[in-house]
Amino acid sequence: MPVDVEARVIRNTRLSSEYNVLALAAPEIAAATAPGQFVMVKLGRGSTPLLRRPFSVFEVLRTNGRVDGLTLLSKRVGVTTQMLFDAVEGDVVSCLGPLGRPYTPVDPPADAWMVAGGVGLAPFATLAEVLLARGTGVTLFYGARTARDLFYLDWFRDRGVRLSLATEDGSLGDHGRVTAPLERALAGAAGRTVMVYACGPEPMLEAVARLAAKYQRPSEVSVERVMGCGLGGCYSCVIPIRDGPKGHHYVRSCLGGPVFAGDQIAWDR
Amino acid sequence: MPVDVEARVIRNTRLSSEYNVLALAAPEIAAATAPGQFVMVKLGRGSTPLLRRPFSVFEVLRTNGRVDGLTLLSKRVGVTTQMLFDAVEGDVVSCLGPLGRPYTPVDPPADAWMVAGGVGLAPFATLAEVLLARGTGVTLFYGARTARDLFYLDWFRDRGVRLSLATEDGSLGDHGRVTAPLERALAGAAGRTVMVYACGPEPMLEAVARLAAKYQRPSEVSVERVMGCGLGGCYSCVIPIRDGPKGHHYVRSCLGGPVFAGDQIAWDR
Amino acid sequence: MTDLSIQIGPLTLKNPIIAASGCFGYGVEYAGVVDLSLLGGVAVKGLFLAPREGHPPERIVETPAGMLNAIGLQGIGVHRFIAEKLPELRDRRATVIVNICGSTLEEYVELARILSDAEGVAALELNISCPNIKEGGITFGCSLTGTYDVVSAVKKVTPLPVIPKLTPNVTDVASFARASEDAGADAVSLVNTFLAMAIDVETRRPKLSNIVGGLSGPAIRPIAVRMVYECRRTVKIPIIGMGGIASATDALEFMIAGADAVQVGTANFVDPFIWTKLLDGIRDYLGRHNIARVRELTGTIDTTAREKEWISS
Amino acid sequence: MTDLSIQIGPLTLKNPIIAASGCFGYGVEYAGVVDLSLLGGVAVKGLFLAPREGHPPERIVETPAGMLNAIGLQGIGVHRFIAEKLPELRDRRATVIVNICGSTLEEYVELARILSDAEGVAALELNISCPNIKEGGITFGCSLTGTYDVVSAVKKVTPLPVIPKLTPNVTDVASFARASEDAGADAVSLVNTFLAMAIDVETRRPKLSNIVGGLSGPAIRPIAVRMVYECRRTVKIPIIGMGGIASATDALEFMIAGADAVQVGTANFVDPFIWTKLLDGIRDYLGRHNIARVRELTGTIDTTAREKEWISS
Ligand SMILES: Cc1cc2nc3c(=O)[nH]c(=O)nc-3n(C[C@H](O)[C@H](O)[C@H](O)COP(=O)(O)OP(=O)(O)OC[C@H]3O[C@@H](n4cnc5c(N)ncnc54)[C@H](O)[C@@H]3O)c2cc1C
Ligand SMILES: Cc1cc2nc3c(=O)[nH]c(=O)nc-3n(C[C@H](O)[C@H](O)[C@H](O)COP(=O)(O)OP(=O)(O)OC[C@H]3O[C@@H](n4cnc5c(N)ncnc54)[C@H](O)[C@@H]3O)c2cc1C
Ligand SMILES: Cc1cc2nc3c(=O)[nH]c(=O)nc-3n(C[C@H](O)[C@H](O)[C@H](O)COP(=O)(O)O)c2cc1C
Numbered sequence A, B: 001m002p003v004d005v006e007a008r009v010i011r012n013t014r015l016s017s018e019y020n021v022l023a024l025a026a027p028e029i030a031a032a033t034a035p036g037q038f039v040m041v042k043l044g045r046g047s048t049p050l051l052r053r054p055f056s057v058f059e060v061l062r063t064n065g066r067v068d069g070l071t072l073l074s075k076r077v078g079v080t081t082q083m084l085f086d087a088v089e090g091d092v093v094s095c096l097g098p099l100g101r102p103y104t105p106v107d108p109p110a111d112a113w114m115v116a117g118g119v120g121l122a123p124f125a126t127l128a129e130v131l132l133a134r135g136t137g138v139t140l141f142y143g144a145r146t147a148r149d150l151f152y153l154d155w156f157r158d159r160g161v162r163l164s165l166a167t168e169d170g171s172l173g174d175h176g177r178v179t180a181p182l183e184r185a186l187a188g189a190a191g192r193t194v195m196v197y198a199c200g201p202e203p204m205l206e207a208v209a210r211l212a213a214k215y216q217r218p219s220e221v222s223v224e225r226v227m228g229c230g231l232g233g234c235y236s237c238v239i240p241i242r243d244g245p246k247g248h249h250y251v252r253s254c255l256g257g258p259v260f261a262g263d264q265i266a267w268d269r
Numbered sequence C, D: 001m002t003d004l005s006i007q008i009g010p011l012t013l014k015n016p017i018i019a020a021s022g023c024f025g026y027g028v029e030y031a032g033v034v035d036l037s038l039l040g041g042v043a044v045k046g047l048f049l050a051p052r053e054g055h056p057p058e059r060i061v062e063t064p065a066g067m068l069n070a071i072g073l074q075g076i077g078v079h080r081f082i083a084e085k086l087p088e089l090r091d092r093r094a095t096v097i098v099n100i101c102g103s104t105l106e107e108y109v110e111l112a113r114i115l116s117d118a119e120g121v122a123a124l125e126l127n128i129s130c131p132n133i134k135e136g137g138i139t140f141g142c143s144l145t146g147t148y149d150v151v152s153a154v155k156k157v158t159p160l161p162v163i164p165k166l167t168p169n170v171t172d173v174a175s176f177a178r179a180s181e182d183a184g185a186d187a188v189s190l191v192n193t194f195l196a197m198a199i200d201v202e203t204r205r206p207k208l209s210n211i212v213g214g215l216s217g218p219a220i221r222p223i224a225v226r227m228v229y230e231c232r233r234t235v236k237i238p239i240i241g242m243g244g245i246a247s248a249t250d251a252l253e254f255m256i257a258g259a260d261a262v263q264v265g266t267a268n269f270v271d272p273f274i275w276t277k278l279l280d281g282i283r284d285y286l287g288r289h290n291i292a293r294v295r296e297l298t299g300t301i302d303t304t305a306r307e308k309e310w311i312s313s
């Protein structure tokens, strides 16, 4: 059951002029979160902004092994993310969660390949931890516009996650989109059991799901739809799910997702 | 001409759980303000609260003789005053002013009697300074609910302002309303030229205006009407002004006031 | 003990706080955050006879102190509702108000018949006011005879209380309340959303796939309160008021204007735990004002002139 | 060089940004904060033939992202306006749009006659939509024949462009735009405010002395944009859109929906220096989008379906 926590800001780390990581004292939520789940946050009194906004839980914070908070990785795109960017220690953020259907972690000998586009990195810190704890080998395919927009590389490296990077300007890793190194890897992975996890812009998710299908690997993608409530109340967040070979029906991504099997989604709709 | 300044909060001094004094870096406005004038302030982004709110300029701040800011004396009654109460150094308050018709300071041998009810103290710090600079003798009649709600007594005393206090619970000064010591003083002031200035709740203003008239002294009162714009645009802030013996017409208190001669106002309307 | 119960025709609600249709799923989605039996009622998402796909995304967009929606009444249809949702609602002792929509008068009648036979339906709310689908009864809701006809036809086939839900997109909403009363409605509910739109100026495209949608939330509250006030002066049947209620104070405002009960929609998205706060706030207010029964509050707006007070501030 | 000029019948406005009636006094009040000649137009406070007292306070109250007003059209009457305000407006080279109100058709005609003889009036805006006074023409504004009659009567007596101002408190605002066009209106302006109210729950009294008032501000913007969009699809005459515009983006939204020009009311209370910001913002937008003339923007909303984009974010 989700809870609503008036979470104090523990610290706000700016990663760039657009990205920040906000640490919030919401241990109740953090302790209950599975990788890929999200929270609905609201800042400020009054009715502008009116609605909460969805954010993946980025890290689960622990002090001496005890869970004492969580972080959000946020990209500044509008009013709420601006407020998250500007937040200072002691501010209060209303935080409702954990919500949604998480990723399904795989066990060895399967390998876990996580594909992140930009702020789509968010669910993969917690997912990596869960996978590594199971002994599953983890690779992160991570793409962004430019090298300066690739964050937390050491965090993943230090924990033993293999990195495969791509930047659109070629400033680090592959020159181009992250799907290129992913496809090379898939092509060279004959005989290995691989589960592909993806989070990022929807066209990237579609490309990843198609690649996984092409190389006959399962995939799970986390979609980002506009969410009014996060609890199944408003039907704003729907995504077309395949119904037989040609049909589809709309499923609420806050309840049925945000994580779906890549082949469930009717990408052409 | 009024200006609009994005004024930084220099400091916020809480006087009680309801009252605070907010110092703002708005030297352009401070330097141009005459006693009794006000500013229209707005806090926060977005449209809640939507409208600006009027506040008297309380003090004009100077460092080494150079004007570098102003303060507002604010009582917490709603959303904007709550934000003023909560403001911290570095916050920005949008501040439009100076606005309105100020008090008319008198010269010696006239005496100046300032009558303040609660937060109605606000215009009298600047008025006292201007009067004292002219050598005019100044008395402050100052009433509130209780002793703890009487502020800045030393500030006035140190500058040579005589104080006559009243509290509704009798905890300091006269027991009851501030109009009682005022009437005693008026009754005992035969032959002296006195100008009465008042600011406070409207029924107090009416009582003061009637007392002044009864003892044939001129009065100027500063009224507090809900103001939508402060510049004469909206016609929200009107006060009925006498038109002959029985009639009245509505005058915008942001332009024609907030300071009016006590006998101008049609109190019975 | 304050009495929070209110009466809608033959139906007694344990309190005047109802979850608004389309803002609370089928109710069951919220069983984890609020004890459904605590609510005065649960108005479930608008149902057609058949399942419906709804509009493609984007379906909502935020606006100043409000939101637009054009969900397009995606839904599972009345039969799956009865089979899949109603049993759980019954088990959880929810007072279920079923919001029904049709393209034709016959469809409303058919829905009413089917639901009258189902166990656990407390009342029918006739959605004749959905602004963002052509077939959502809005043709009934914008015509006085249409409103009259659909209400009387449904009344004929059901013993359940019938509550037409009025649209605010009309010149004189009170005349629609009157037509409803004349047709035998047990109550009216108002307001549904205001037809509205938003455009992305960079792409020059509408922000909703459906181009237009319905405006809800605090932004519309003052208009909705006025409409409830006008209806209260026109009809005697109970009024269920709504539109932007986000606190107990807001709910009380509607009741003082003339509502017997209220519905809360958009605010549930912002705070799904709002329900006990609303009930506590109303209890507290009634206590402070020595009002024994919430129903005594309805329509008690005082329009006599005020006296000035000397608040020694 | 971007061309910001727009055409209202025979009148060319140097840009599409007009100060809304009732929100800018008689214009002269603002001469100290903005160069009046920079504005596309100044719609002065609604004028009756005779001076008017207006309603007693409270006259305004803030609501979520909006405000209610019930000023009651306090005003100096047309003769004092011509004698006392018009000369200064003329001196300051303001493009003056006079907003006129009457209780009868004859009064509108009389006002139009008087103002046609005055020097320095650019256009007449017929206020047939003031929600908070009984005599403010709202009886014309809520009736199609009333609208038609008053517009054609005024057109007969004046060479000035005639712009009826429509109320949003109707079921089908586009039909009123059509009636206006049929009657020979040079343009329509919309929207006036939404009839609304607010109640203080502690005293149970209305917050406005007049009980009801008009809602303006950002809260209403999505409804107003929708109404402009509907009118654009119905009439060919220019549309002056308004309702909650508080930024250049908001102004552009109205133009893309179908407005040729816009008025700004409530936002001027919040920021009296908004005017140059609006003009700069529009110029910047046109520049970025390679649009040479602002009039090319009107009604260019793109309602075809969107493509998904891969924004590597
Ligand atoms: C399950 C889920 C998890 C997410 N996790 C993250 C995360 O970890 N970090 C992160 O930075 N972002 C995340 N997002 C996206 C994030 O929700 C939006 O960036 C945020 O809502 C924008 O809010 P705003 O007020 O800043 O922008 P707004 O001013 O509301 O709008 C700016 C832009 O954001 C889009 N947007 C607005 N509301 C939503 C919404 N409710 N959902 C999606 N998009 C919206 C709008 O279409 C618009 O283009 C996630 C979204 C979902 C659905
Ligand atoms: C010329 C003038 C000078 C003033 N100087 C001071 C001052 O120095 N210090 C101070 O504390 N207060 C002063 N006030 C009163 C101050 O403007 C109000 O307390 C303030 O507007 C309340 O805003 P809010 O958002 O906190 O309250 P709201 O939430 O808006 O409302 C709370 C209460 O305040 C009243 N109110 C709301 N808006 C206004 C408004 N625009 N004008 C007047 N009353 C309003 C409401 O009727 C309501 O009862 C002055 C008022 C005027 C007209
Ligand atoms: C997302 C959404 C979906 C809605 N769906 C329905 C519906 O199915 N049937 C209905 O009668 N009203 C529907 N409404 C209208 C609400 O029940 C309510 O009348 C309106 O939102 C005003 O109340 P609010 O401001 O509290 O949300 C919907 C509103 C929203 C926001």
Ligand SMILES: Cc1cc2nc3c(=O)[nH]c(=O)nc-3n(C[C@H](O)[C@H](O)[C@H](O)COP(=O)(O)O)c2cc1C
Pocket (backbone or CB within 6 Å): B234, B235, D020, D021, D022, D023, D045, D046, D047, D069, D071, D073, D099, D127, D130, D165, D191, D192, D193, D215, D216, D217, D218, D242, D243, D244, D245, D263, D264, D265, D266, D267
């Ligand atoms: C205080 C106030 C007074 C108004 N007076 C008039 C008026 O005299 N004549 C008129 O046609 N409209 C009047 N209006 C309506 C505005 O001109 C405008 O149509 C409405 O406020 C919507 O625009 P906005 O949201 O930008 O304010 C008034 C509005 C306000 C807020």
Ligand code: FES
Pocket (backbone or CB within 6 Å): A226, A227, A228, A229, A230, A231, A232, A233, A234, A235, A236, A237, A238, A252, A253, A254, A255
């Ligand atoms: S966000 Fe409301 S139903 Fe999914």
Ligand code: FES
Pocket (backbone or CB within 6 Å): B226, B227, B228, B229, B230, B231, B232, B233, B234, B235, B236, B237, B238, B252, B253, B254, B255
């Ligand atoms: S506050 Fe707007 S006219 Fe005085």
